[in-house]
Amino acid sequence: MGNYIFLLLVLASFFGLGKLFAKANIETWKAWVPIYNFYVLAKLLDKPWWWCLIMIVPGVNILMYGVYGFNVARAFNKPSNQDLLLASVLPYVFFVKTGFDPTAKFVGLTKFKIEPSKLIKNWVDPIIFAVIAASIIRGYFIEAFTIPTSSLEKSLMVGDFLFVNKFAYGPKIPQTPLSFPFAHHTLPMSETKKSYLEWIKLPYFRLPGFGSVKNNQIVVFNYPDGDTVALGFQDMSYYQLARYIGYDNINNPNFAPDQGNPGRKIGKIVARPVDKRDHYVKRCVGIAGDNFEVRDGQVFINGTMQAMPEKAQHFYYVKTYGHLFSEPGYNPQTGSQESMPSARILDQLDINYPEMTIMAESKDSAVYRLNMTVQTAKAVREMPGVVSVKIINEAKGVYAPSVFPHNPSYGWNNDNFGPLLIPKAGLTVPIDTHNVCLYEKVMNTYDDGIHQVTKSGANVLYDGNPISSYTFKQDYYFMMGDNRHNSADSRSWGLVPYDHVVGSPFFVWFSMKYAENNPISGKFTLSSFFKNSKDGKFRWERFLCYVKDGTLHSIKIPFILSIVAIWGFSKWNTRRKLKLEKESKK
Numbered sequence: 001m002g003n004y005i006f007l008l009l010v011l012a013s014f015f016g017l018g019k020l021f022a023k024a025n026i027e028t029w030k031a032w033v034p035i036y037n038f039y040v041l042a043k044l045l046d047k048p049w050w051w052c053l054i055m056i057v058p059g060v061n062i063l064m065y066g067v068y069g070f071n072v073a074r075a076f077n078k079p080s081n082q083d084l085l086l087a088s089v090l091p092y093v094f095f096v097k098t099g100f101d102p103t104a105k106f107v108g109l110t111k112f113k114i115e116p117s118k119l120i121k122n123w124v125d126p127i128i129f130a131v132i133a134a135s136i137i138r139g140y141f142i143e144a145f146t147i148p149t150s151s152l153e154k155s156l157m158v159g160d161f162l163f164v165n166k167f168a169y170g171p172k173i174p175q176t177p178l179s180f181p182f183a184h185h186t187l188p189m190s191e192t193k194k195s196y197l198e199w200i201k202l203p204y205f206r207l208p209g210f211g212s213v214k215n216n217q218i219v220v221f222n223y224p225d226g227d228t229v230a231l232g233f234q235d236m237s238y239y240q241l242a243r244y245i246g247y248d249n250i251n252n253p254n255f256a257p258d259q260g261n262p263g264r265k266i267g268k269i270v271a272r273p274v275d276k277r278d279h280y281v282k283r284c285v286g287i288a289g290d291n292f293e294v295r296d297g298q299v300f301i302n303g304t305m306q307a308m309p310e311k312a313q314h315f316y317y318v319k320t321y322g323h324l325f326s327e328p329g330y331n332p333q334t335g336s337q338e339s340m341p342s343a344r345i346l347d348q349l350d351i352n353y354p355e356m357t358i359m360a361e362s363k364d365s366a367v368y369r370l371n372m373t374v375q376t377a378k379a380v381r382e383m384p385g386v387v388s389v390k391i392i393n394e395a396k397g398v399y400a401p402s403v404f405p406h407n408p409s410y411g412w413n414n415d416n417f418g419p420l421l422i423p424k425a426g427l428t429v430p431i432d433t434h435n436v437c438l439y440e441k442v443m444n445t446y447d448d449g450i451h452q453v454t455k456s457g458a459n460v461l462y463d464g465n466p467i468s469s470y471t472f473k474q475d476y477y478f479m480m481g482d483n484r485h486n487s488a489d490s491r492s493w494g495l496v497p498y499d500h501v502v503g504s505p506f507f508v509w510f511s512m513k514y515a516e517n518n519p520i521s522g523k524f525t526l527s528s529f530f531k532n533s534k535d536g537k538f539r540w541e542r543f544l545c546y547v548k549d550g551t552l553h554s555i556k557i558p559f560i561l562s563i564v565a566i567w568g569f570s571k572w573n574t575r576r577k578l579k580l581e582k583e584s585k586k
Contacts, residue, residue: 002199013065013092017041019099020076024106038068045071045109058202059177060135065091067128074112076104131181138182140171140207145220145505150352150517151282151481151489154311154373155550156218158352158517160542161510164220168504170209175202175275185276192231192267196276204274204499213477213501215301216309218550219284221479222500225493226277227445232267233257234278237493243406274500281505282489283309283550286422286478288498293418294491296393297484309550311373315485317359318368318380319387325368326358343519349376350534352517355486371486392485404494405437414484414491422495423472431470436460439470446497447473474498482550508552511542 018031024044031037039052045068054064069091073083076098087094098104138144147160156162166172179196180187187193213219225237230250233241241257242250249255251269256262285299285306286292293300297314300306318325329340341356355371369392372380381389393415394400400413412418421429423442431439433455443462444453452463459466476495481487490496513522521535528537544559545552 009092016095222277282479288424288475
């Protein structure tokens with residue numbers, strides 16, 4: 001309904017624009033030609049012709065409508081605060097109102113060439129156009145992200161600040177264009193207030209990009225399981241939480257599943273459109289049409305084992321003489337003194353503090369679970385007091401309830417998963433009561449709108465009709481983190497549809513540690529600016545780096561030389577202009 005109302009408002013604005021054109025002695029038919037009408041209006045207002053091009057951009061064009069409205073109000077001698085407010089907020093209505101107003105005369109904007117209002121000249125105009133420009137860049141070209149979780153550690157790390165290239169696979173047109181600028185799904189200073197309105201909904205459409213998603217590329221995408229969210233537990237999958245506590249409990253907003261924090265309740269359950277779901281970043285290990293499988297922690301594509309990412313991490317059991325990786329400490333969760341992970345040792349090894357677990361301890365020995373790369377595991381194996389270092393692998397056939405498809409008929413876990421045929425657009429697969437759980441979410445939610453997929457005896461029903469096969473409408477991908485044993489990825493929640501793909505990380509401009517992961521070196525002190533990456537908060541080697549498939553390539557020297565060259569040219573050009581001015585005065 002909102003789309004139809006908006007269309008009526010736009011048509012009404014064209015009608016009103018025709019009346020305004022008539023007042024300015026311009027043919028009224030020009031008001032009915034989309035984009036061209038705003039080109040004519042820009043010329044009438046003596047504004048840049050390219051303003052009309054902004055009207056093509058969904059979302060941003062709504063802001064630009066208000067800019068046009070503000071200038072139209074002044075140009076047609078309606079400069080009162082009431083008229084300016086109406087023209088900026090509801091230009092569609094204002095165009096019609098002014099078109100029928102006999103007192104409205106076209107006088108132009110000549111008297112505003114030197115802006116009488118310093119507030120508008122110095123603040124309002126620059127801010128509005130900065131927001132418009134930034135919205136276009138952020139929405140269609142490059143967007144800034146931070147890495148929030150350790151899923152890709154140590155390839156892309158918690159605390160990396162990076163830019164994502166949206167033209168890598170083609171920028172998506174926003175499906176909910178009415179939204180607060182620069183906010184994703186919630187308003188600033190709030191954890192629950194929506195930053196968008198769904199009065200207008202646009203269909204999925206993607207502009208052409210530089211390429212397609214390929215195996216082993218790192219991809220930013222909208223989290224598929226984020227279509228439904230419990231506002232009190234936004235850091236968890238709604239569906240995973242529901243499986244653990246039951247759907248009756250999760251639909252009770254006052255239920256508190258976290259016994260350690262009884263004040264944290266489920267809260268309201270909300271649905272989010274695709275473009276407002278959380279952004280995740282993972283490595284694409286399987287593309288559309290691949291037969292994907294994990295055997296003893298190794299990824300196989302179409303039966304061929306794939307190379308492990310260079311900085312992939314796994315959980316290891318480490319047995320030691322004495323308490324090498326722990327020390328006496330205070331546990332705030334239990335409120336007592338007990339053995340705690342050694343922040344000093346873990347910091348030296350660059351192992352995230354929360355990812356270490358004390359499995360067993362005696363007076364003279366201990367067993368720890370450490371999350372490490374192969375290189376760190378080798379270093380730990382050579383440490384005095386280490387008895388053994390053994391990688392953890394979940395045995396084949398052992399069913400893990402947290403692993404997709406969450407069905408005991410499939411005894412899959414993180415280390416032994418599949419085989420799974422990844423859907424490809426146009427591919428038809430047989431569907432029965434056994435394998436329907438693999439593609440149910442694809443069929444009832446992702447592929448072609450909302451449908452009902454149920455089982456009735458030996459039949460699978462699609463919107464009430466028995467089916468024995470299904471043809472997929474779009475491509476899908478299997479995403480995994482390089483932190484193989486500590487990553488919520490496609491092994492947890494399934495496949496990623498192509499319409500959820502956002503872009504690819506291409507540049508890390510800043511990187512720092514957080515104290516919760518690195519309790520010693522992650523603390524901020526002024527001395528951090530003079531410490532190396534191992535001992536201080538800042539990871540200097542990760543500053544100003546180009547990213548390719550998770551590997552960072554420093555461009556610090558070219559970047560610094562470019563800045564110096566631009567500064568030098570600017571100084572030379574300023575002196576040249578001053579010299580020419582002096583010569584012209586002689």
